[in-house]
Amino acid sequence: MAKLSTEMVHVLGNYGHIGFTFVAAIFVGLGGGIYLDEKFFDGKTSPWFTLIGLAIGIAAGFKSLFDILRTQAAKPDDKDSEG
Amino acid sequence: MEHPILFISIILEKLGLPIPHGPVGNTFLEKLCEPYMTYTWFVMIFLVVVGKLTLSNVEMIPGKGQNFWELIIGGMNDFFCENMGKELTEKLFPMIATFALYIAVANIIGLIPGFMSPTSSINTTLALTVIVWFTHHVIGFRAHGIGYIKHFLGPIPILIPLMLPIELVSNIARLLSLSIRLFGNIMAKETLLGILFLLAGGFFAPLPIMMLGVLVSLVQAMVFVLLTVVYFSQANEHAH
Numbered sequence: 001m002a003k004l005s006t007e008m009v010h011v012l013g014n015y016g017h018i019g020f021t022f023v024a025a026i027f028v029g030l031g032g033g034i035y036l037d038e039k040f041f042d043g044k045t046s047p048w049f050t051l052i053g054l055a056i057g058i059a060a061g062f063k064s065l066f067d068i069l070r071t072q073a074a075k076p077d078d079k080d081s082e083g
Numbered sequence: 084m085e086h087p088i089l090f091i092s093i094i095l096e097k098l099g100l101p102i103p104h105g106p107v108g109n110t111f112l113e114k115l116c117e118p119y120m121t122y123t124w125f126v127m128i129f130l131v132v133v134g135k136l137t138l139s140n141v142e143m144i145p146g147k148g149q150n151f152w153e154l155i156i157g158g159m160n161d162f163f164c165e166n167m168g169k170e171l172t173e174k175l176f177p178m179i180a181t182f183a184l185y186i187a188v189a190n191i192i193g194l195i196p197g198f199m200s201p202t203s204s205i206n207t208t209l210a211l212t213v214i215v216w217f218t219h220h221v222i223g224f225r226a227h228g229i230g231y232i233k234h235f236l237g238p239i240p241i242l243i244p245l246m247l248p249i250e251l252v253s254n255i256a257r258l259l260s261l262s263i264r265l266f267g268n269i270m271a272k273e274t275l276l277g278i279l280f281l282l283a284g285g286f287f288a289p290l291p292i293m294m295l296g297v298l299v300s301l302v303q304a305m306v307f308v309l310l311t312v313v314y315f316s317q318a319n320e321h322a323h
Binding site: 013014061 | 310
């Protein structure tokens with residue numbers, strides 16, 4: 001029971017933040033795109049920078065997802081090579 | 084949402100200090116007396132006093148209090164060494180360990196009636212996150228000089244126009260996700276506890292949420308520290 005709960009805390013700590021990281025990247029991309037459209041170009045370029053920003057944000061979300069998976073996958077290998 | 088009873092606010096009000104009734108005060112003194120500020124001071128005083136009481140005389144054969152701290156500090160030291168190497172740990176251990184203790188205590192304190200979690204305010208979590216974010220860039224620039232920019236350029240030179248915005252966005256997203264994750268989880272716990280207490284406090288309705296709250300508090304403190312360590316070690320290592 002104690003082992004199970006420590007393992008659960010570890011798994012939650014390692015993977016529980018994936019959803020939020022993904023969403024935050026999309027929102028930053030989308031927010032940047034909307035800012036460029038509305039404030040920087042005064043709405044002349046209206047949907048384009050929003051869409052580009054959204055695309056970049058989604059790409060950044062997937063990139064951070066792969067980063068998380070890579071750092072987590074790299075850990076056991078390090079331990080094996082040491083021990 | 085109004086907190087039911089916050090005893091520090093009541094004491095300060097009795098002393099004649101202005102307590103803001105909305106979420107944000109108007110004058111400087113009101114801003115200083117906001118509940119998350121006063122409870123931040125409370126957590127800091129708690130940690131300092133407990134540390135002083137248990138570690139006032141450090142001995143070769145540790146007593147109860149010293150044993151407790153040796154377990155916690157030793158465990159954190161091993162964890163940091165494993166994840167970001169000895170050098171960085173020696174430099175940054177005080178900062179990250181303080182963050183860990185502060186966030187854990189600040190999260191859990193909200194479960195006691197009459198207290199609130201300072202981390203259930205976005206100001207507290209954003210302040211912590213901004214410190215971590217700037218520190219990881221400072222570490223990167225100190226480790227690699229101007230070559231730190233390579234971290235943001237991706238693996239192949241042709242892909243730079245594509246990878247640069249993606250890397251920048253995902254880096255700025257760290258600022259957002261790290262702060263809002265901690266804030267959102269703790270605020271949700273606090274609000275849920277408050278609502279359940281008002282609805283059916285007599286039937287122990289908040290009890291299951293309190294048990295989940297202990298888990299959430301510890302896991303969120305651990306997530307914050309783990310991500311801090313990961314960001315620091317990523318900034319320190321060579322670009323992939």
